[in-house]
Amino acid sequence: MVTLIRQELFKLIHKKSTLIGTIALLVLMTIFAVFSKMQPSFSDPKGEFIAAYGGTSWIVFFMIAACSTIIAMEFQYGTIKELLYRRYYRGEILASKWITMFIYSLYFYVLSFVFSVILKVVLFNSKFSFSDIYTNDQSVMHVTLVTYAGNFVGLWLLLSLVLLLANVFKSSAAAISVGIVGYFATSIVSSLMFMLINKWEWLKWNPLNMLNLPSQLSNSTVIGTLTRLSNTELVWGNLIYTGVFLFLGYLIFRRRNV
Template identity: 35%
Template sequence: MFSLIQNEFFKLWFRRSTLVFVLLTAIFGLGFAYLCSSLELVSDGAYYFYNLGGITSLINLFIVILASTIVASEFSQGTIKFLLIRPFSRTQILLSKIITAFIMAILLTLLLFMTSYLGTLLFFKDVNLTANLTSVVDVSALNLAFRTAGANLLLMLFYIMISVFISASFRSQALAVGFGTAVLFSSSILNGISMMLIQKYSWLRWNPFNTLNIKDSVMPAKLAESNLFDFHLSAPQMMIALMVYIIIFYLLSQVIFNRRDVSLS
């Protein structure tokens, strides 16, 4: 199993698109800090850092694209047959691809965290990332940045599972990427609709789009950004709900992948 994951990682890592995504993450992590500071778009470096520059959605997009093609590319290029003749089950093959995509999500998150940290220290003046943010918020920007990164990692795992599910359902890479990115971009719109419906039907608070607010829910209630809406779920409840949806999409993906006919690939 380890050799399979290692093989999948090297295949993914040496894709030109993956290297571009890594480079763009580093550029945005440093460059956006410079722009926000020089153009005074953000006056507080601590605020910039604990939000990781507000560009976590960028690496979410990268991961959706990578995860959407990780299965579909095997069918569109006909390489799935070479995988299946190896001494691994289809369950192991799909799981190795999911693990590989999540490893890339972790690496991109670490890269964004480090470049945002470096960019904050370089381009913002008088920033203390380990001190309490304010007299009423007794938590540091560094602590909140870890919360943001952790919550976004769980979100990325959710997006990976949706993308793999879509990818396992289509032979075309273009369709897989198109559906995957559509889910990502439409989630904010559907989330807004669900927020309105939750006011009337409280049971809808468990819908998957409400759980996408987990990054806001892990912030202290005294921060204005996290107190604009009532999500009707606590951070632990959102984590549990996300994990349930992740497991559901994983099981569906395995069922579809195990039943796929590769004779036409």
């Protein structure tokens, strides 16, 4: 297993898309921060820092693409046969890819946080401090860390579905498309979903509602009345659905023809 993870990390580090994704993330965050600096009347320095200057949103797209291709490419180029010939179990192969993507997502989140701090110090240091109260008597840094944690958990609910679809579809493009559409669909159908939950409360356990975790962590009073779930229930819901989707992906991967 350790050997497989090392191999996956080696391939990931040497892929051009990894470097491109890193540079793109930093550039996009910088553009967003500079624009906010130039247009102070339309910006909220504290809120933008908490949102990593748009970085956490871009990470979703980068990770959807990475998770879609890490499985599909093995079958597309036939390299899965080489792994199986080395007597690795399919479960080990798939788990090594999950762990690699988990490390990759951690890398992006740490990178976005560190770079957000740099942008704050360079562009907005006089506007606020990390100890300033932002909401619910919580400091900017506390809200930031909680928001990051919520986004990360929600990200992996979405990625677990993408990894499942990557095993279903032969093309990585299909999994990427469904993942991105699903990401946007969450915000589009949220109003309708809340109306349905208000009418049929059992619908509060649907996976789309679980993606409201980051919003609820930062504003439990308002969002909690819409989701009808506590923060703890949302966290467990995310983790359970993530586990279910990964397990279903494993079942499909185990039976997939090489």
